[in-house]
Amino acid sequence: xxxxxxxxxxxxxxxxxxxxxxxxxxxxxxxxxxxxxxxxxxxxxxxxxxxxxxxxxxxxxxxxxxxxxxxxxxxxxxxxxxxxxxxxxxxxxxxxxxxxxxxxxxxxxxxxxxxxxxxxxxxxxxxxxxxxxxxxxxxxxxxxxxxxxxxxxxxxxxxxxxxxxxxxxxxxxxxxxxxxxxxxxxxxxxxxxxxxxxxxxxxxxxx
Amino acid sequence: xxxxxxxxxxxxxxxxxxxxxxxxxxxxxxxxxxxxxxxxxxxxxxxxxxxxxxxxxxxxxxxxxxxxxxxxxxxxxxxxxxxxxxxxxxxxxxxxxxxxxxxxxxxxxxxxxxxxxxxxxxxxxxxxxxxxxxxxxxxxxxxxxxxxxxxxxxxxxxxxxxxxxxxxxxxxxxxxxxxxxxxxxxxxxxxxxxxxxxxxxxxxxxx
DNA sequence: GTCTATAAATAGATAGAC
DNA sequence: GTCTATCTATTTATAGAC
Numbered sequence: 001x002x003x004x005x006x007x008x009x010x011x012x013x014x015x016x017x018x019x020x021x022x023x024x025x026x027x028x029x030x031x032x033x034x035x036x037x038x039x040x041x042x043x044x045x046x047x048x049x050x051x052x053x054x055x056x057x058x059x060x061x062x063x064x065x066x067x068x069x070x071x072x073x074x075x076x077x078x079x080x081x082x083x084x085x086x087x088x089x090x091x092x093x094x095x096x097x098x099x100x101x102x103x104x105x106x107x108x109x110x111x112x113x114x115x116x117x118x119x120x121x122x123x124x125x126x127x128x129x130x131x132x133x134x135x136x137x138x139x140x141x142x143x144x145x146x147x148x149x150x151x152x153x154x155x156x157x158x159x160x161x162x163x164x165x166x167x168x169x170x171x172x173x174x175x176x177x178x179x180x181x182x183x184x185x186x187x188x189x190x191x192x193x194x195x196x197x198x199x200x201x202x203x204x205x206x207x
Numbered sequence: 208x209x210x211x212x213x214x215x216x217x218x219x220x221x222x223x224x225x226x227x228x229x230x231x232x233x234x235x236x237x238x239x240x241x242x243x244x245x246x247x248x249x250x251x252x253x254x255x256x257x258x259x260x261x262x263x264x265x266x267x268x269x270x271x272x273x274x275x276x277x278x279x280x281x282x283x284x285x286x287x288x289x290x291x292x293x294x295x296x297x298x299x300x301x302x303x304x305x306x307x308x309x310x311x312x313x314x315x316x317x318x319x320x321x322x323x324x325x326x327x328x329x330x331x332x333x334x335x336x337x338x339x340x341x342x343x344x345x346x347x348x349x350x351x352x353x354x355x356x357x358x359x360x361x362x363x364x365x366x367x368x369x370x371x372x373x374x375x376x377x378x379x380x381x382x383x384x385x386x387x388x389x390x391x392x393x394x395x396x397x398x399x400x401x402x403x404x405x406x407x408x409x410x411x412x413x414x
Numbered sequence: 415g416t417c418t419a420t421a422a423a424t425a426g427a428t429a430g431a432c
Numbered sequence: 433g434t435c436t437a438t439c440t441a442t443t444t445a446t447a448g449a450c
Contacts, residue, residue: 028234041435104318111311113376126381133387149388152400155370163366169320174333180340181356193359196413206403248417
């Protein structure tokens with residue numbers, strides 16, 4: 001059982017590191033900068049973590065573990081299949097909004113082909129897809145959902161969600177004068193839109 | 208007018224660099240590795256380009272310039288608004304398939320908030336959205352499209368497209384035994400799906 | 415246009431005091 | 433648990449010969 005100050009300093013490192021990895025990527029992240037942001041010395045990072053890679057893996061694992069837990073709850077709930085789909089989308093949006101570093105890191109990991117992802121994190125990611133697949137199978141048994149490919153549906157949910165959260169800065173740059181409606185893209189509206197998009201696919205209106 | 212060998216060596220650098228930036232990101236990319244992949248010496252890169260950053264900017268600009276040109280043609284064509292939407296999706300998919308480095312680099316740039324994007328590239332990106340907005344406005348005037356936010360629609364097209372191309376390796380890792388239908392995700396099928404998804408939104412079936 | 419050699423700066427990791 | 437100081441390797445960029 002670590003003393004209080006130990007837990008606090010480790011948490012400060014994790015928070016600062018998540019921010020740094022999100023902003024600059026794994027290779028671009030700088031251990032010294034993480035230390036300074038955490039109001040600690042660089043040596044403290046190597047006291048708490050074996051290496052820069054191990055620190056990064058812990059952040060990835062926490063991130064996907066949290067999403068896994070949330071969507072597993074949704075899949076196991078007593079709600080109707082369409083409501084579960086809405087909850088699934090909302091759960092991921094909620095996690096993404098609570099952790100601003102989450103969408104950029106996810107995007108980068110995809111671009112990198114999952115180079116830094118260990119077996120535990122792969123298991124979490126697989127479980128997130130499995131939760132959606134279970135909801136879909138549920139709805140199909142109840143005769144409420146058309147047959148869809150779970151991974152295609154998953155992409156249709158995750159991709160716009162992650163894009164929405166991660167593109168906030170880019171949108172401001174591309175649509176400075178609001179010609180394209182950037183200002184109207186509020187979180188609730190976009191989440192509702194993606195929920196409907198998912199349900200339209202499950203109602204068989206899209207091949 | 209450069210001699211033939213000069214153009215070839217510069218092109219070899221651009222091709223090798225695009226691959227390296229896609230695989231490792233801007234910070235993770237290594238100039239020496241790019242030179243070796245191009246069968247040249249590192250000094251040659253600084254003969255053709257002012258810096259690593261300038262090389263990266265040129266790749267970004269070429270990439271977005273090509274997409275800009277393609278979708279501008281689509282928007283200016285004589286096709287019906289729904290066909291233009293299909294062509295728009297197909298054009299971007301075609302560019303992405305022809306340049307495997309394109310989706311990962313785009314994903315990384317988003318994660319980075321467009322840190323390496325210069326004014327010329329921003330103009331290209333804006334034009335890509337403007338082309339879609341023009342097609343939508345066209346269809347609305349013709350009474351065939353419901354009012355939609357161009358940026359929301361754009362996200363619903365670009366995000367799943369980029370995800371699809373960029374997640375190929377991650378999908379193999381998460382769905383090794385094909386439990387979730389990774390094998391069924393062929394390019395044509397996914398593009399057709401995204402085309403329909405876009406049209407469903409424009410037909411007012413989704414808020 | 416292409417190369418070798420090297421300068422100069424940066425960054426991951428560790429030793430050891432307190 | 434926390435710090436300073438430092439080692440070592442890597443990497444961007446350049447000088448200068450051919």
